[in-house]
Amino acid sequence: MEILGLLYDGFLIALQPLNITVVIIGVIVGLFIGAMPGLGSVNGVAILLPMTFLVPPTSAIIFLAALYYGAMYGGAISSIMLGIPGASTAVATTFDGRPLALKGLADKALITAALASFIGGTISVILFTGFAPPLAHIALDFGDYEIFALMLLAFATFVGLSGDDIPKTIFSICIGLVFSAVGLDIMSGEPRLVFFDIIGFMHGINFLVLAIGIYGIGEMMWTIETNRGDSAMSKAVLTLSGFLSSLRDMGRTWFSWMTGSLLGFFVGILPAAGATPGSLMAYGVAKMTSKDSDNFGKGEVAGVVAPESANNAASTGALLPMLTLGIPGSPTTAILLGGMVIWGLVPGPLLFVEQKEFVWGLIASLYVANLFSLLINVAFIPLFLWVLKMPFTILAPIIFVLSLVGGYSPTQDMHDVWLMLIFGVGAYLMRKLDYPLAPAVLAIVLGPIAEPALRQSLLISNGDFTVFFTRPISGPIMIIAIILLILPALKPLKNKFLAKEKSKTS
Amino acid sequence: MRRAEIVTASLMAIFSVYLMWKSTELSIGWIPDEGPGGGAFSFWLSAVMLICCIWTMFNWYRRSTPPSKSKDSFMDAYALRMFLLVGGAVTIMIGLVHFVGMYGSIPLFLLYYLRFLGGHSWTLTILVSLAAPVIIFFFFDVALRIVLPKGYLEPLFFPLYSIFL
Numbered sequence: 001m002e003i004l005g006l007l008y009d010g011f012l013i014a015l016q017p018l019n020i021t022v023v024i025i026g027v028i029v030g031l032f033i034g035a036m037p038g039l040g041s042v043n044g045v046a047i048l049l050p051m052t053f054l055v056p057p058t059s060a061i062i063f064l065a066a067l068y069y070g071a072m073y074g075g076a077i078s079s080i081m082l083g084i085p086g087a088s089t090a091v092a093t094t095f096d097g098r099p100l101a102l103k104g105l106a107d108k109a110l111i112t113a114a115l116a117s118f119i120g121g122t123i124s125v126i127l128f129t130g131f132a133p134p135l136a137h138i139a140l141d142f143g144d145y146e147i148f149a150l151m152l153l154a155f156a157t158f159v160g161l162s163g164d165d166i167p168k169t170i171f172s173i174c175i176g177l178v179f180s181a182v183g184l185d186i187m188s189g190e191p192r193l194v195f196f197d198i199i200g201f202m203h204g205i206n207f208l209v210l211a212i213g214i215y216g217i218g219e220m221m222w223t224i225e226t227n228r229g230d231s232a233m234s235k236a237v238l239t240l241s242g243f244l245s246s247l248r249d250m251g252r253t254w255f256s257w258m259t260g261s262l263l264g265f266f267v268g269i270l271p272a273a274g275a276t277p278g279s280l281m282a283y284g285v286a287k288m289t290s291k292d293s294d295n296f297g298k299g300e301v302a303g304v305v306a307p308e309s310a311n312n313a314a315s316t317g318a319l320l321p322m323l324t325l326g327i328p329g330s331p332t333t334a335i336l337l338g339g340m341v342i343w344g345l346v347p348g349p350l351l352f353v354e355q356k357e358f359v360w361g362l363i364a365s366l367y368v369a370n371l372f373s374l375l376i377n378v379a380f381i382p383l384f385l386w387v388l389k390m391p392f393t394i395l396a397p398i399i400f401v402l403s404l405v406g407g408y409s410p411t412q413d414m415h416d417v418w419l420m421l422i423f424g425v426g427a428y429l430m431r432k433l434d435y436p437l438a439p440a441v442l443a444i445v446l447g448p449i450a451e452p453a454l455r456q457s458l459l460i461s462n463g464d465f466t467v468f469f470t471r472p473i474s475g476p477i478m479i480i481a482i483i484l485l486i487l488p489a490l491k492p493l494k495n496k497f498l499a500k501e502k503s504k505t506s
Numbered sequence: 507m508r509r510a511e512i513v514t515a516s517l518m519a520i521f522s523v524y525l526m527w528k529s530t531e532l533s534i535g536w537i538p539d540e541g542p543g544g545g546a547f548s549f550w551l552s553a554v555m556l557i558c559c560i561w562t563m564f565n566w567y568r569r570s571t572p573p574s575k576s577k578d579s580f581m582d583a584y585a586l587r588m589f590l591l592v593g594g595a596v597t598i599m600i601g602l603v604h605f606v607g608m609y610g611s612i613p614l615f616l617l618y619y620l621r622f623l624g625g626h627s628w629t630l631t632i633l634v635s636l637a638a639p640v641i642i643f644f645f646f647d648v649a650l651r652i653v654l655p656k657g658y659l660e661p662l663f664f665p666l667y668s669i670f671l
Contacts, residue, residue, distance in 0.1 A: 053650055165571055167561035171518065174551040174558070178525055181551075185532060185544035192544055193528050217596065224592055225585045393624030394634070400596050400619075401612050405642055408608075409652045417600055425593060432580065433511055433573045451547050459541030 003133055010360030013058065014368050022055060022063040023365055027372045030070020035078050035384050036395060038223030040087030041071035041315070042332040042438075046211040047399065049339050050406040057343035058361045061336065065319070065362060066369040068332055069121060072275065072312045073373045076113035076304075077384050080106060081234050084227075089275035089311040092283040096296060096303030103299050106236035107381075111246040112301050113308045114377045116257050119250075120309030121370040123261040124268075124316035129363055132352070136324040139349035144460070145467060147326075148453040149474035151446055153481040154271040154327045155439065160484030161270065161277075164436040176440035179205045180447025187455060200415025207338040207444045209407055209416045210423050214437050215331075216403030217424025220396050222431060227392060238381060249301045256286040256302040257309040264310030268317025271442065274330040275314035282310035316366065323359060324349055326449065331438040338445045342410065510580035511573045512566050519559035525552035591623060607657035609639045647671070 013019065033044035044067050052060035075090030080097035093113060100109040142150075155173050159166060182193040183204025194201045250257070260282035267278035286306035287296045296303045318329030319336075326348035328334035340347050351359050377384075407420040427437050461467040469475050526549055533543025534550075566574040581589065595618055602611035616635040620626045646652045648670045656663055 051645065051650075053652075054645075165562075165565075167558040167565070171555055171558040171562075174555045178548045178551050178555070181548040187540070188532070188544050190532055190544055192532055193525070193548060195528070221589065221592060224588050391624065391626075393626065394620065394630075396592075397616050397619035397624075398634075398638070400599070401615065401638060401642075404596075404600060404603075404612070405608065405646060405654065408654065409646060409650070412652060414600075414603060414655065417603070421597060421600055428589075429510075430514065433507075433514055434571070454547070455541045463536055463541075 003129060006356065006360045007129060007364060010364030013357055013361030014364035019059055019062050019365060022059050023066045023369050023372055026063040026066025027070040027369055027376050030067035031074035031377060031384060032387060034071030034074025035086045035388055037078050037082065037084045037086055037227060038219065040089065041068045042335065043215045043219055044071055045332050045335050046215040047402050047406050049208060049335060050409040057345060058358050060343060061362055062365040064336055065366060068315055069369045069373050072315050073114060073117045073377050076308055077110065078388055080109045080113065081385060081388060089279060091276060092279040092307035093304055095283060096300050099297065099299035100304065101234035105299065106234045107238050107242045108246050108249065108301065109304050110236060110381055111243055111378060112249055113304050114374055115246065115250050116305040116308040117312045118370055118374040119257050120261040120264055120312035121316060124265040124313035125366045125370065127265050128316050128320055132320060132324050136349040136352040139325050144453040144456040145471050145474040148450060148457055149468055149477040150325055150327050151450040153477050154442065156481040156484035157271045158439045160487040162436065165434050166488050168435045169439055172436050172439040173443045176443025177447045179210065180444045181451060186452055200413055203411060205419065206410050206416060208410050209420045210444050211335050211441050212403050212407045213420040213423030214427040214441060216399060217421060218427030218431065220399050221428040224396060236381065236385065253302040253305045255289065256306040259285050260306040260309035261313040264313030265317040268314030269320050269329050271327065271329055274318055275311040278314035279307035279311040282306040323351060328442060328445065331441050334442045334445045507573050507576035507578050507580050512563065515559050515562040515566065519556055522552045522556035522559060595619060603655055603657065605657045607659050608654040610657060610659050612639050
């Protein structure tokens with residue numbers, strides 16, 4: 001019952017005129033960003049974070065969370081209409097959304113996608129409200145050992161679950177952590193890793209410089225290269241009877257959106273997994289459990305509903321570890337976490353004790369943002385379709401300009417803008433060679449928390465590494481982390497074993 | 507692609523060694539009563555980076571990863587052209603900030619990109635190129651009080667400062 005009281009207080013904050021306004025703006029911007037191929041929530045949050053200094057921290061994070069939500073809804077629009085996922089999180093939506101649009105049922109696909117997003121978002125926010133306070137309560141007892149063990153777990157999930165090239169993933173994590181160590185050594189105050197004695201490195205490398213470099217400049221270059229030529233857009237005519245028949249479809253596919261929501265939420269909590277694999281898994285499960293699984297890929301409503309409910313649920317799931325443990329569940333939440341530090345908040349379980357207004361205002365605003373996303377999405381579908389026709393050659397230069405200004409404003413140093421350009425170009429080139437970039441962003445945000453935790457722990461234990469394994473909470477976490485780290489190494493063995501079995505039986 | 511893979515891995519390996527060397531400027535060992543030295547964290551991470559680069563090279567040698575097998579060129583003609591045109595323009599834009607400030611370089615960049623790369627009409631180009639700096643000025647300089655660099659154009663802004671700041 002205490003939770004309901006806190007949630008009520010949260011709603012009082014979320015429903016303040018300023019916060020309602022930022023939610024609406026955030027949702028509109030998010031829908032737009034999500035719908036544009038090549039831009040996803042992470043690009044929007046990274047590029048627009050510097051602009052949120054205008055409003056108080058609570059409103060700022062409400063704005064960014066609304067944008068995050070809106071982008072999840074928006075991703076479906078271009079998946080269905082263009083057949084190009086608006087964001088990686090909407091890849092699975094193209095499988096059945098595009099065939100539906102080609103059949104002339106684009107309106108059905110768009111509306112069921114929006115409704116499924118709403119349901120997925122709402123179910124996961126309810127789960128979030130239930131899980132967050134107890135988890136934060138447990139996490140209050142965490143010391144340096146547990147914090148470091150959790151960090152290691154977060155990085156281990158990238159190695160074990162992301163499916164990217166292993167040495168390149170580890171490389172990406174380490175380079176992010178090393179960049180976070182640039183500047184003044186927190187313990188001794190000595191300058192550290194000041195490359196070529198350039199004074200600009202003395203204040204460290206702001207995580208936004210890396211994030212905007214990767215997600216602003218690098219991503220734009222990537223999109224310019226990959227989006228060659230124009231794609232054909234489907235037509236959508238919206239009618240009331242179409243809306244009602246979509247509602248009936250939602251009733252028919254309840255099992256798909258239910259499993260999608262639950263799966264999405266729990267997959268979203270894992271740092272490396274998140275919305276993209278969550279929605280792909282939901283699609284797979286929906287296809288497996290469906291009676292007419294042959295229809296999947298040819299325009300089955302359940303194949304739109306499942307991934308869309310899952311990607312929205314996952315975006316809420318990713319917020320859970322960020323708020324309660326201070327470990328982001330996705331690159332987007334990593335940037336939100338970095339933003340919280342800039343706003344002067346200490347991420348982690350203490351937020352639930354010291355910053356009740358902030359936490360509950362944010363949680364309540366998620367309910368509000370979800371509702372507005374649905375309403376704005378359905379009401380303005382024609383407008384978004386018009387926006388989708390905007391050529392990329394208008395959007396791209398605007399993003400470059402925003403990156404320039406956004407890269408300058410946090411530290412107000414041109415040195416950081418140059419660094420951002422180098423990171424952006426480097427990210428673009430390395431991405432072509434399958435180097436994953438999200439781990440580096442997560443690492444540069446977590447580095448300043450992980451390093452002192454490690455050093456303090458080792459200081460207390462007198463340099464003994466085994467303490468991480470012998471403590472009651474950090475022990476199991478470390479063991480899970482190590483299992484995840486060696487998981488990919490077992491894969492070739494398993495394949496060999498299976499191949500042998502096969503050759504025996506045949 | 508194959509050549510790019512080994513070149514990148516080698517460059518990153520050299521960079522890792524540089525980072526390891528740079529880390530040793532601070533103590534990387536154990537300092538009694540202080541714990542690990544300031545350089546230890548980055549030293550060992552750089553060492554792991556080096557190992558990963560060697561691992562990538564090994565994969566390259568065995569041709570076991572997609573980029574090390576791929577026969578495609580790392581950058582085809584179109585990609586290279588766009589990379590130079592767009593990347594070059596962004597670089598020049600940032601470079602110009604030092605001379606004519608943000609409010610000089612941003613309109614020039616937009617003008618170039620919209621008109622010459624995008625092939626849009628002059629009306630649209632000029633509209634966007636003029637609207638962008640005005641919006642940015644009111645958002646950053648006025649509302650956020652983040653004074654963006656003006657370069658040699660600074661004197662032109664004195665009247666605006668006296669009105670809005």
